Amino acid sequence: MLMDKLREGAQGRGAKIVFWLIILSFSLAGVGSYLNRPADTSPAKVNDQPITAQEFDQAYQSERGRMQQQFGESFAELADNPEYVRQMRQAVLDRLINQLAVDQQAREAKIRIGDQQIKDTIRAMPEFQKDGQFNNELYLNLLSQARLDPNSFSESIRNQLLQQTWASSLTGTDFVLPSEVTLIDKLLQQTRDAQLYTVPVAHFQKTVSVTDAELETYYKANSNQFRSQEQVNVNFVELDAAALAANIKVEDRELRDYYEQHIDQYRTAERRQVAHILISDKDAAVAEKQAETVLTQLKGGADFAALAKEFSSDKLSARNGGELDWFERGVMDPEFEKAAFALSKPGELSAVVKSQFGLHIIKLVGVQPEHERPFDEVKADVLAKLKADKARDLFIDQQQKLSELAFENPDSLDVVSESMGLKLQQSGLMTTSTAKAPFDDAKLKQQAFAENLRDTNANSEVITVGEGKAYVLHILEHKPAMVRPLADVKADVEAAVKLQKAQVEAEKQAATLLSKLNNGEDVSALVKELDVKVESKTGISRTGATLVGTLLNELFRMPHPAADKPVRKLVAMPEGDQVILVLNKVTDTDQPSAAKSMLQTQLAQGRMIASQAALLQQARDAATIEYNPLFNSQPVSE
Incomplete structure (x- = not known):
């Protein structure tokens, strides 16, 4: 009976209206959620081309890394300032906007940068060289530290070369008039x-007199000049990874096991040195015919170095008989590399090899086979690395124990010190400007003067400094900043x-x-x-x-x-x-100075820099730039 009445009610007009209102509310909620999906996250657009959030985040993290290297531990204090972070984010975005605006103009000018030019530029960068030679391991390590991958780094180099080529093509005609140089040289000698x-x-100061009223007036108007600084006295314990490492003992068997497990670190990849003759011509048929002719001459006993100097389009290597630097796999053009590593003995010639740069004839000059350094030669390095690994693991375990003890015994550091065998140390009364090591570190200083630690009279959390030190603090005494009495x-x-x-x-x-x-x-x-x-x-x-x-x-x-x-x-x-x-x-003098010729170069360079800055501004002014209003509220991974 009850169910029948419910069924009847569900068929009534009022129930149907309610039913359709419910359906409508769900529909609108669905539409609303669709319409309210996260908007475009790109921080800005230049002529409708977005700078992606990923591009910005990568550039921002790279800038943070650079600033950390420049300012060291004090950077943490800067990074805690929201206004500083906002300005740094905006500066990074403006740099990306400038790069994209210039990049767009360069591409409109039909400027192209080849892959080999990028490789040559990277290999010539001193940051990636060891003993005067490009070092691939160093290259990859530095990119990793900067949170970059090889592809994105190569693309950034391409963009830089593109922009430099574009700027140089427009500013290369800048010149300084002789009369300008003469005038400035004359002014400098004046x-x-x-x-x-x-x-x-x-x-x-010896003769002026001062009344008590003047003293009182100045004191009241400039009271901030006479404030004492806030002071704290802090108990602390220090956990040091280096001290832990000093006490670690390593068995010889462990060293050999580590060496075998990490043998790739002690293996040098196969390297080759070749000489080549590059034949390039706008007419592919002409280039191919010339390459075959040169190859025939070489097979007939002609001197490779002489033909390289005569025919090779690679004039730099041609001066050295066509010889290139030693290289390993993964560096050269794929087809060139394939042919070079197919040769088996010095003096052997390849067939004509086609690459994106033209046609090559390759001669093998030398081979450095893959080489594993013996255990005895690298034993000291293995020992240092194994001890470092063990110390790192032990440091993490001890750090966890330190955290637990400090939390379970919050009123002081006595239990922590006794249980872990760590010396209980005291800073003595200090201000933010007189703090000495270890409190010259920004993170430690911030916690030492943290109001919440004073209010709770509790131990701090574990504070890590660098890669190998950790601290726990307990504030013993606090003297607030105050205006010192006039007396x-x-x-x-x-x-x-x-x-x-x-x-x-x-x-x-x-x-x-x-x-x-x-x-x-x-x-x-x-x-x-x-x-x-x-x-x-x-x-x-x-x-x-x-x-x-x-x-x-x-x-x-x-x-x-x-x-x-x-x-x-x-x-x-x-x-x-x-x-x-x-x-x-x-x-004044009319005689030219000894530095006049150098002055002309400096003036020309200054003018070129000014011209490039003007070109950059022109490219930016000509672009339509749209900023995302949510930019400064978007999270950035730390």
Whole structure:
């Protein structure tokens, strides 16, 4: 009966309306979820071409790595500043935008960069060379540290070469006029004769008086100058991987097992040296005919080096008889490499080999077979690596134990110290500016001054520093920053007020002295009264060290003096002294300097750099750039 009534209710008009409202709500929810799917995550677009989130993240992580290498442990403190991170992210994005804008213009100009040019550029980079030769293992290790893979790195080199070629094609016609070089050379050789009247602020510091009211007023207006810094005293224990490694014993059997398990680390891949003759011509038939002719001559006993110098399009290797550097597999063009490694004995010739660069005839010069370094030769290296591996594992285990003990006994580090045999150390009262090792590390310093550790009176979590040290801290004492009482800093306040008043008086008296000099009056009495230092200097040059930078810059900004009418100028020095510069004479020379030829090169380089910067700006201005408004809220993997 009950079920029948329910069935009847479900067939009523009201139930149907409710039913369709439910269906509609689900439909709209579905549509809403579809419409509200994550939007385009690309941080920006340049002429509708996106810079992908992956590209940005890779560039950002590479920049972080570079900054960490540059600033070391202090980078952690910078990275904790949200505004610094925001600016760094924006700088990385702007660089990617610039690169893409230039890349687009270069590609529109039909500029192409070949794979061999990229390989040659990478192999020539000193970062990847060991003992003057390209080292593939070093190359891969450095890319790994920078979070790059070979393909993406090669593509970045391609883009750089593309942009450089494009920029060079447009700025290669820049030149510097001989008259410009002559004028600048003349200006650099120009010398000036001057007199200096230095009105010392120290003279007035001895004579100015200060009232208690002035002290009180200055103290209140500048109270932040007299704040004591926050201080803490910290207990800590240190876990050191190097100390653990020193106590690790390794059996000879373990060394041999490690050597056999990691034999690839002690194996040198097969390398070959070849000579080649490269035949290239726009007409493929002509090139092929010439290559076959040269090969026939070689088979008939002709000298390979002589034919390389005569016919090879690779002029660099041709000068050396066609010989190339030693190489292993995976470096050269695939077809070239296949043919080179198919040769079996020195002096053997290949058939004509076609690659993307043209037609090659290859002669095997030498073979360095795969070589395994014997155990006895690398035993010391194996021992160091095995001990490092064991120390790393032990360090991780001890670090876990340290974390557990510090958490289970939060009130002090006594139990931690006793249980793990770690020395309990104390920092003594320190400020953020006086902290010494190990608290000069940003992460440790931050935890030492962390408010939550003070409030809970608990041990810190384990703090790792570098790859081999870990610490736990416990704050013993805290002294907050506060404005020191006037009575404690009265001498400092008095000195500051005296200096301020002395600077005003020195400027006033220097102005009076300048007025008298301009009016041609005798100033000897005033000079003596004010302890003015008078100096005469001749032959002052722009590049000399005769004057401090502030005075030197001002002196060479002053106009040339007229006959018997020196030019004078009052200059306030940073420490409070007032200096009257008197320019008496300007001496020019028409004789070229020994550096004139170098100057022309420097000016040309400077102009080229300025032109390239202008081209970059032009490419950016011409592009339509769209920023993703969600860019700064998108997460970036750390």
